[in-house]
Amino acid sequence: MAKVHTIWTVLAVFDPADPASPPDSRFKPLSRDGLVDRVANLLAEAIMAGRILPGARLSESTIARDMGVSRAPVREAARLLESSGLVEYRTNRGFFVQTVSSEALDNLYEFRIVIERAAIARLVAQGAEATLPLLHAQLAELYRVAEAGEDMAQQVEADMQFHRLICRGSGNPRYLTVFDQIANETKLGLILIGRMYDDPHRMAETHEPIIDAIAAGDSDAAVSAIDYHIGTARTLVCQQFRLLEDKTAK
Amino acid sequence: MAKVHTIWTVLAVFDPADPASPPDSRFKPLSRDGLVDRVANLLAEAIMAGRILPGARLSESTIARDMGVSRAPVREAARLLESSGLVEYRTNRGFFVQTVSSEALDNLYEFRIVIERAAIARLVAQGAEATLPLLHAQLAELYRVAEAGEDMAQQVEADMQFHRLICRGSGNPRYLTVFDQIANETKLGLILIGRMYDDPHRMAETHEPIIDAIAAGDSDAAVSAIDYHIGTARTLVCQQFRLLEDKTAK
DNA sequence: CTAATGTCGATTGTCGACAATTTACTTGAC
DNA sequence: GTCAAGTAAATTGTCGACAATCGACATTAG
Numbered sequence A, B: 001m002a003k004v005h006t007i008w009t010v011l012a013v014f015d016p017a018d019p020a021s022p023p024d025s026r027f028k029p030l031s032r033d034g035l036v037d038r039v040a041n042l043l044a045e046a047i048m049a050g051r052i053l054p055g056a057r058l059s060e061s062t063i064a065r066d067m068g069v070s071r072a073p074v075r076e077a078a079r080l081l082e083s084s085g086l087v088e089y090r091t092n093r094g095f096f097v098q099t100v101s102s103e104a105l106d107n108l109y110e111f112r113i114v115i116e117r118a119a120i121a122r123l124v125a126q127g128a129e130a131t132l133p134l135l136h137a138q139l140a141e142l143y144r145v146a147e148a149g150e151d152m153a154q155q156v157e158a159d160m161q162f163h164r165l166i167c168r169g170s171g172n173p174r175y176l177t178v179f180d181q182i183a184n185e186t187k188l189g190l191i192l193i194g195r196m197y198d199d200p201h202r203m204a205e206t207h208e209p210i211i212d213a214i215a216a217g218d219s220d221a222a223v224s225a226i227d228y229h230i231g232t233a234r235t236l237v238c239q240q241f242r243l244l245e246d247k248t249a250k
Numbered sequence C: 001c002t003a004a005t006g007t008c009g010a011t012t013g014t015c016g017a018c019a020a021t022t023t024a025c026t027t028g029a030c
Numbered sequence D: 001g002t003c004a005a006g007t008a009a010a011t012t013g014t015c016g017a018c019a020a021t022c023g024a025c026a027t028t029a030g
Helices: A005-010 A036-047 A060-067 A069-083 A103-127 A133-150 A152-169 A175-193 A199-203 A208-216 A219-249 B007-011 B035-048 B060-067 B070-083 B100-126 B130-148 B152-167 B173-193 B200-205 B208-215 B221-247
Strands: A087-090 A094-097 B085-092 B094-096
Touching: A005 B200, A036 A069, A036 A175, A060 A069, A060 A133, A069 A094, A069 B070, A069 B221, A087 B085, A087 B173, A103 A152, A103 A175, A103 A208, A103 A219, A103 B035, A103 B100, A103 B173, A133 A152, A133 A199, A133 A208, A152 A175, A152 A199, A175 A219, A175 B100, A175 B173, A208 A219, B035 B060, B035 B173, B060 B070, B060 B130, B060 B152, B070 B085, B100 B152, B100 B173, B100 B208, B130 B152, B130 B208, B152 B173, B152 B200
Parallel strands: none
Antiparallel strands: A087 A094, B085 B094
């Protein structure tokens, strides 16, 4: 898989295994992304950081003026974000930040369970030697973020990266592309809640059984572990979100 | 789920359950789609019909001239198609029809098994009363297409519609959106092969066990049936495609 | 007072033109 | 003849302008 020009690739952190970047190059491969990608990046960042709230209209002219570009790249960037689930487009009405509901979140988590179960089973089946070190590193990052008391967005990002690695290591790139799509929508919901777990350290710990099962090469245990992990998150997140909905309703 | 402005919705046949169309209106709700949607539709049709082959470059200016529009809507339409997997975009180089390989097809089918297994289980679990008649109607359509000796594209379309109904009836809209994405890419491969089964009638028959299991409310049997059905198609299609690859290689 | 209808401001939809980049070709040296 | 560099043609990237459309408010009939 060469370079894929979709927004979730843009959003993803630097991927060291990307064959497009020569490992021994002494120069940073200065961004060859066009304006569209940069605009999309900026927009996505603003949305995920919660600076633009779900349901809000994205005025093309305003954004174009603020960023100092014309409307054409803004429109294309918005279309890009649409396919990543961050933005919704209504004909003759413009782009809107995707709204989230507890029901949509629940559906999202249900679907994540389905694909991550399959991904982790495949990962174990074909050997996880290459992926395991990455998972351990990401687990360390989860702890670091927890201890350092980083903000919500960073915690969510670290967690998502962990699950992303599993999909990436599955060997079937389809798991990764689909995961990246729905991950963005999940993030949107989590940002809105404002917190994921009361105890970030505890949150990091819940990833341990998953790694253990993968390391042991126990496919069934791995599936159970990820099932439990995401299932727990699902319950918690949807519960929190329903609370939020009730509060804003009254 | 109201109206979704993504290409696979545009491509899908008229959806009688769409709440946006008042049933008692005496007027056909003349298409409110913008130029972009129509261009995307035309492009997708040309690609799926095999008039533009995988790997081919989509010249913006040529398309714009042929369709009698400017390049802006063409670009946006292409971006739309990109998210549906039909087209690939390369910076400063333009849009290309997505190439398919036997490996990619195999990954696609593997993924389809994963999500359709989950979708059909959910469908049975929550009651398939509403979906069953639709499935039966679609099965009839499969037979009709087979007997009438319709062309390849129509056979593929009829088959895909059947599976689409299962995802649609699952109750979790996510199954449908993801299915629609990957369905387009699958079609691309099937068109290239030029035939799906030697015996279209036999192909229609293989859907019977799936319906039977759903009608019986037997979740496990339904999962097994869909598993076997797609698994068989996977083997056949990938085998055919590998043959095709070998032929073009030498 | 209610509910249609008309009007206006703002925003999106589309376009043609120009700038930047890539690709194909030509030229030349070895 | 092969490879390299340089140049030209074609194509994409971006822009600003104008047309089409929408939503909100004012208006008017009942």
